[in-house]
Amino acid sequence: MRRWLGLAALVALALVSAVVLGPAHVALGDLTSSEIVRSLRVPRALLALLVGGSLGVAGASLQALVRNPLADPFLLGLSGGAGLGAVLAIALHVAGPWALPLAAFVGALGAMALVYRLGLVGGAQLDPRVLLLAGVAVGAFTGAITTAIVSLAEAADLRNAFLWLWGGLSGASWDTVLVIAVYIPVPLVVLYAAARPLDLLALGEEPATHLGADVEPLKRRVYIAASMLTAAAVAVSGVIGFVGLIVPHITRLVWGHHHRALLPAAFLGGGALLLFADTVARVSVAPRELPVGIVTALVGVPLFAVLLRRWMGGGPRG
Amino acid sequence: MSTAAPLLSVQRVTYRYPGALGDALRDVSLEIRAGEFHAVLGPNGSGKTTLIRVALGLTTPATGEGTAEIAGRAAAAWSRRDLARIVGVVAQREDNLFPQQVRETVLLGRYPHLSLWGAERPVDREAVTRALERCDALRLADRWIWTLSGGEYQRVRLARALAQEPSLLVLDEPTASLDVRHEMELFELARGLVDAGEPCRSLRGSRPAAGRRPDRGPGHAPDGAHPRDRRARLRLARRDRALRWASPDDSPSSTQGARMTALLLLLALAVQDTVVLKPVVVTATRVPVPADAVTAAVTVINGETLRARGVRTVAEALRETLGASVVESNGAGSQTSLFLRGGESDYVKVLLDGVPLNQPGGAYTFAHLTTDDVERIEIVRGPVSVLYGSDAVAGVVQIFTRTGLGGRGALPRVDVEAGAGSYGASRFGGTVTGGTTRLGYSLGASRFASDGVYPVNNNYRNEVVTARPRGVRGLGPAHHITPRDARAPRDE
């Protein structure tokens, strides 16, 4: 119980600091009335929470699905697809403020479908190892096409598309938060419902079947739900790496492999991490801003190392 | 427990893995009822795990190639969860990548009994403790599984299967990588489980659920049953009217509790499929006796070996026998006599399938006796007159013709040979052997011709036709006819 309280306190602290701190100085008394806080900081904090949480849950689920602790949501080629979608949108001069995120989302889903199709190559059964390989291949392929388009095209804008892909929460607004908040509950619920079977999947597919898990539909559901979460995250905030990889491990050190507890913890932990990282990104080199993906790595790794040392004594290995 | 349907029933199943060259299972049937302890033995790759997969509906054979049922219902029609409540399987292989404690691992076995959203209940934790106790693994409960030895881990896996509280427990090669002592312990444990018929009910005296008035009295559920269990039981009862499985709600007085009563063991045991039979000798005592039990000096020559070596005549074969001296007076086709242990050639009795070939007086020429269709040759050296009469003073040579008694559906075997040699020698021959378990036949024909060493009057031709139909009825008498026609025409 204490662990959950600690995590909740962490999230609350992260939210508060994201709202209070920032490159523009806003006095504490003016917080509620400030336009900056209302229109920019609060939606950005909420978006960080939702995106970080989605990446954390997607990462934990995918690691259980492919039975590989090094799996990361972006390993499945989604970032490549998103980048290609974005670049195509810019190259074709698609108009509209939502053009870029929508194109990235569609691109990510396309990559997901392609990887899924490749994952079925060995027959009707989804093979997790083939999924990983297919993801890497599709990611490389789309990345190559994207780079080719950018280097051959004439528009200077296209080079800036890469900047977008590096990830950032600067596109956060109440509209974005609303869209994401409406979108993510369904995949999250699907993944939570699959939490117990995911525990079983850790034993292997056949033992899991014998213990009552319906493995094939489970794999499909988890893959699609996790990919949908990741696609949405990429569409609104680019590729923020490391969160989906490291947050499940950190939460596993505390909550073990019990996915019914792990998934919610990964959501909160991912949200907290991204919140802290974004705050640091905004504040540390003001008025400039660091790419948030760098900060998640710089913040996440020492945190992971500290936790690892503390728990290595009597706890689980690795 | 309904005795109408067996727990597990596999009928005449044939299954081939997609893309495989041959069937993994062919026409296999298996039935397991409550209270039975079955073992399936077979060498690696013989299809034991495939049998389990088919029996549990994990793979489905093509239509018409057999059925698999669990408790009266088609295996593929069961949902995985419901099946896991009845059948517990300890699979051959498992890699648990993520570190866990023993208790957590065994708790995974309770999954089929948990609802989608509900948490683990006290009854689940009790089931885990009970399972660990039964497997003598309770003291391991708080250890991490990566610190366990092979035998301990195997016991933990068994405990997990028991935590499922199944009616049928299937152990697939549970003793692989265990030493003999652990192997024996596991078998004894398994046997003990079946004998004890462990019921799967909650212990009496569980905590009452808040807000519910306890029902007391005979035939009512004990207190503290989890409200969801009732729903689970009703759901099952509606679906499966023929069978009623106990839920933790059932009162102790109910006799229809689901018990772990049947056990299926799959063991890898290499059964040798090629056995070398000891030779059986008939001639020495007129009754089939194993060669090493015969006191007379007997040599048995296998006809197959002779033909493989290209030995054409019995005389050549006899040349190599201990104590035998074969004299050929004048090349192929001339008088050929056998002297056993120095005795006179007239005193060697030659039998073909029990029929004496000697002419009155005992003379016999081996010139035209070929090895066509000969199954074996038995030579008894020394006097066997007691059995065969006065013309068997030097010894007995018996030639047995091949007979084709085979199994059901055995194809006839055809051998054809052709050869040529110096001095214009040529040989053609063929045999057909076949038959059923009751009637066998063997037909052979051959022709040998040679111009001989000398240019004049030295050619030789030998044409042989043999047959041997043989009928047998069970252990009754065998009837056979052995026509053998050997001609050696001489042309000038």
Next chain:
Amino acid sequence: MRRLFFALLLAVACRPTADRPSVPATAHRIVSLAPSSTELLFAIGAGEQVVGRTTWCRYPAAALRVPAVGDGLNPNVEAIAARQPDLVVLYRSQMNETAAQQLARLGIPTVTLAQDRLEDIAQAARELGRLTGHQPAGDSIGAAIETLLRAPTPATIARVTFVVWDNPPMVIGGGSYLDQLATLAGASNVFHDIAGASATVSIETIVARNPDVILVLSDSTAPPAYSARREWRAIRAVREGRFIMLPGDLFGRPSPSAPAAVAALRHALEVRK
């Protein structure tokens, strides 16, 4: 065997680097690998002597007639050599150092010019004037720019920011020629304190600094796409539609038409007021 190998290695390492071929007194076949230098060459009247440009060199219109030898960022040495130049003008950067060496090995003289700020352009104008035999023209352009730079800074009539990209938001800092143009036009760049030429910032920083006008490098008159997005509308200037579009021919790179650019910007700011 090993000794032979090391001897060879030593020999190769100690080979004297080829001397750079000397720059001709008057270059007649010039390949220009930067838009600024191309524009300068045409401005000083050496347009006929330009035989190669990059695909980005589009001003003046006459430059479009000159064949392109690639995009110039990673100079295509072969394409350049195919034009048989007697001088290659490079933009000063680390990558172009390598290109200069490669061209030197082919016997093609190169000159590297800094082209980031207006004073660099003045310098470059004089240098190119000297190299192409149009010294008077080069000197006069250089002098014009230097005069512009020496002129007293006018009073600030507006606070501005240049937004070059929206996701992530990128603005121009104090190190860029655009900042210089703004200052000369009487506009104060709210991000002048950033040392580099450009930087990524948060939207809230822009909101806090509250520029009066947002300057956008764009040839069209439509407001930029991000102005419709909700988070950008927290900036007052975006809400009120206070954009000034800066056409590429005057503002796209530091150019000899800097005085004209400054005047145009000042005019636009005054109108806006």
